[in-house]
Amino acid sequence: MVLSTGTISLKAPEGSKAIVVKNLYLSCDPYMRSRMTKSDKPSYVPSYNPGSAITGFGVAKVVDSDHSKFKEGDLVWGMTGWEEYSLITNPDTLFKIENTDVPLSYYTGLLGMPGMTAYVGFYEVCSPKKGENVFISAASGAVGQLVGQFAKLMGCYVVGSAGSKEKVNLLKSKFGFDAAFNYKEEQDLDAALKSYFPEGIDIYFENVGGKMLDAVLLNMKLHGRIAVCGMISQYNLEKPEGVHNLLNVIGKRIRMEGFLVFDYFHLYPKFLDLIIPNIKEGKITYVEDTAEGLHNAPGALIGLFTGRNVGKQVVVVAPVE
Amino acid sequence: MVLSTGTISLKAPEGSKAIVVKNLYLSCDPYMRSRMTKSDKPSYVPSYNPGSAITGFGVAKVVDSDHSKFKEGDLVWGMTGWEEYSLITNPDTLFKIENTDVPLSYYTGLLGMPGMTAYVGFYEVCSPKKGENVFISAASGAVGQLVGQFAKLMGCYVVGSAGSKEKVNLLKSKFGFDAAFNYKEEQDLDAALKSYFPEGIDIYFENVGGKMLDAVLLNMKLHGRIAVCGMISQYNLEKPEGVHNLLNVIGKRIRMEGFLVFDYFHLYPKFLDLIIPNIKEGKITYVEDTAEGLHNAPGALIGLFTGRNVGKQVVVVAPVE
Structure with missing residues (x-):
């Protein structure tokens, strides 16, 4: 994994139905390891493409939208890039974040x-x-x-x-x-x-x-x-x-x-109905291990496989404004 | 395994609710191997007791009965002994054979x-x-x-x-x-x-x-x-x-x-309803490998584990009269 610098337009191309997001939190998850092995077999997630930004679950803020479901300022979670800003061409896979009175990073873990x-x-x-x-x-x-x-x-x-x-x-x-x-x-x-x-x-x-x-x-x-x-x-x-x-x-x-x-994301609303009250009543708690900055993301991901993290491993990309 | 000779009373003791059966066919089944290993863990079938007759599934004819459900001449299948005649003290576990216009040995295999x-x-x-x-x-x-x-x-x-x-x-x-x-x-x-x-x-x-x-x-x-x-x-x-x-x-x-x-023997009547017509219409067929006589039973059982048998391995103990 290499940290590299590039430029991205902060405007979603007109007619593209894409959105541009500013990434806030990225999630380090064990399943990502399987994406680093080239496989000739079909898999539930595609292999990573060497030279491209790693993708994974994250929490992000919409900067520009060409999609009717999203507008500037919306908070979302779902598949995004390991980068400061991402152009997301299939935003229908994203979940809009409605409950914001919990730590937003929870949408990489407890609520994600x-x-x-x-x-x-x-x-x-x-x-x-x-x-x-x-x-x-x-x-x-x-x-x-x-x-x-x-x-x-x-x-x-x-x-x-x-x-x-x-x-x-x-x-x-x-x-x-x-x-x-x-x-x-x-x-x-x-x-x-x-x-x-x-x-x-x-x-x-x-x-x-x-x-x-x-x-x-x-x-x-x-x-x-x-x-x-x-x-x-x-x-x-x-x-x-x-x-x-x-x-x-x-x-x-x-x-x-x-x-x-x-296979089960259709149950997400049912899950939120169960979990949100339990969080608010203090009956469910959650521990995160945070790495600060994209430059610490590769080490955080690798650390999963030696158990370095204590609790859910999150990468903080940018402070929530 | 040793072939030995002994005597058995052909009368079921009064008040015992037991039956005495003449064994006709014995079944050689792979699960019997697990009963030859002494285990400290509870198992779904008890271990064999060295020195006692091997038990297993078989087809038998009732010779004498102290149990209201069975009478002399009834044909049954279920757990019996690897011997010419067996005293069965818990005959409630046996199935009475109602359909006799199929080969009786099928009750060790296809219908058992x-x-x-x-x-x-x-x-x-x-x-x-x-x-x-x-x-x-x-x-x-x-x-x-x-x-x-x-x-x-x-x-x-x-x-x-x-x-x-x-x-x-x-x-x-x-x-x-x-x-x-x-x-x-x-x-x-x-x-x-x-x-x-x-x-x-x-x-x-x-x-x-x-x-x-x-x-x-x-x-x-x-x-x-x-x-x-x-x-x-x-x-x-x-x-x-x-x-x-x-x-x-x-x-x-x-x-x-x-x-x-x-865990599923309560479904046996449902199974018979499906299978008997299919047998009679020739839509289901079955191949047995028969060993003649109790003296050939040990070899027949051992043969299962090297795949010597072609089809269901049965031991014929006595001809059906």
Whole structure:
């Protein structure tokens, strides 16, 4: 990734239905890694084009609009460029921001794609029931921290794993997890899970893959569900690790289901109806890790894959005026 | 396994609610392998007790009954012993055979547990739709041959894999599969699947696990479903093989679901209503591999795990009088 300088017209071409936005916040998300691998297979998001600006989710302010839905000054979130200003030629994919009495950066996380991911992954894919045992890996991340809070709101027993003492403390003290552990300090993940889930796991919200998934499979309960949201531990490997314990899927009648938030954006208004009051009443909280300035964006993105971020990784491009 | 001789009273003890049966056909099924491993974990079927007769599904005739539901001469199928006569202390788990104008051995296969497995696995777990692309491994086995025929009845494109030329021919000539291949002759399972499924697989009926599952994951279509019925290639391994391609579960939104027929036996009457007319009209056919006599039963069971059987493996204990 290279930081480069260029010029852009701040006028949307007439008849283009495009808009020009000033980018305020950019979102660093694990799925972006897959866009850095050239693939001959169709993917849900196109590969990046070397030499072009990286694209990703962000919060932006409309500077000029040739589109009837948007006008100058509107705040939006959705796919934008990693640059100061972006020309967006398909603005129909953007969401207009109506609730502005919350931190605007939340629209990269809690109120944006990761928040929706947590919402649909938990409520639509996990089929949760009150009192069930829920395990979340990468639990302090942009998605995990919210899944845990949803599960607690539903009266579940919730345990999370994370990669540092600071994150583990956050899970317990800030997000209300019943327990949490640092996977890097556990010699035996199977034994760790057995100690936190003596009766087994009903729901596993999978964010990491590999060894953790293998250990979880040994500890699932009958009719358990695994919502496969991500496998961040595998994205930078030449060959993904082998998972050996899939036999458990049969005897325990486990449902393991991959999902992508992109299939569920029609539920966004329903999600906002649930989440906004909970934020205002202080029942849902959110932790962000902010990098200041576009020059810090590449490092912030790369840091995701070593777990450097504590909470949702955001890049602040420009102050909100 | 040892063949031994003993005596049994042919009278059901008074007040015991037990029955005594003469065993006619015994079923060799892959799940029996798991019962030969002592496990500290609860399982859906108990481990075998060394020194006792093996139990399994079979077809039997009631010789004496202390149970109001059964009388001498009734034909039943369900859990019985690998012996000439068995005392069955919990006969409520048995099914009474009402349709006797089909081969009675079918109640170990087509009309028994494997048939029900194919039925619920395909219709209840796979969520099949007309015209979808269906792949079945161990496709000439007790379950696979029927899954393929169900899929053809629904208007799907159906391909099966099996372990010999004879089995492959059977799939194409007898069961109406659109195509079939011998996995032992394929150097590259991924390439083989790509040639049979240029547009990908909607439904994978999983009977084998390991390398085949890994290759299938590369070839699943978006929103594909994997019904995990068995993983016979893994049961005799010290450590199951690693499956490396689970990342596909996310991007392709794959649902992978383990199931056990034991959860679905309430659907048995519905299954018979579907299958009996289809058998009589010749729309569903079934191939059995029979071993004659109890002394050949151990070899028949072991043969399952090297694929020696062609079709459903049955042991004939006694001729039907």
